[in-house]
Amino acid sequence: MARMLYVNLPTKDLAASDTFYSGLGFEKNKDFSNEVASSWKITETIWVMVLTETFYSSFLRNGDEPAYGAGPREVLNAISGETREEVDEFSKRALASGGTIYREAAEEFPGMYSVAFLDPDGHEWEVGWMDMSVTPGT
Template sequence: MSSASKVIYLNLPVVSVSASTAFYSAIGFTQNHTFSDATAACMTISPTINVMLLEHDKFQSFVPKSKTMADAKSSAQMLICISMDSRDEVDAILENAGKAGGKKDSSPPQDHGMMYSRNFEDLDGHVWEVVWMDPNFAPHDAPDAKSED
């Protein structure tokens, strides 16, 4: 593989591209209009991470015919985790998600001192974990990767 940065596109089925675009804009993602239309919206999280919001029919057109699309409101196929630079940023994205119609803290928040996380569900039930980790944390009991037992 080349050393150039790879770009990730997470593809999520949504009931309404316009409603989901408004939700993700409210929590701080930016719409990339080049890759958006009436049935899909590209929302940028960072220079290398994007979320493609695809209306159900469009999403299904990318899935093998032998598979059905999961209903994120009743089942979980994956958890999406994003990191933030501070605890305050974790709390802010959760507050914005709640104000925009998402479900805050669908699982209990986790506070381990050196790591803090909360989660939300978007309008379609997709679960996002938002985490902050202390960059100065170095586990004292972690084995040295170079040592051999």
């Protein structure tokens, strides 16, 4: 069995998160979703688990608290796009679904085109595409 990745994110508004992740085109797994959590399939091996703040906090220890929005960022969630056009399409869907652009789409490094956006709770997502014929080291 392939190793799987589950990105767990706290939310202050589960319905807004559901609208956002559905709008990105991710598939909701109803078997693992309820009033305190939503499970979103990105690929067969990558999933996003959006948890209400109270439920998310139940997994934390040592006085740790959920983090949202601006300030120090512990993680940048990044996924690959298949084309430059798909990167742009993710950007449009993020905006239409309640997200905001964090970093405009650009080719900041040769052959690497990406955009970054925030979900309704301020968690950062990046979608990037690499032109392997231009990218150094390939």
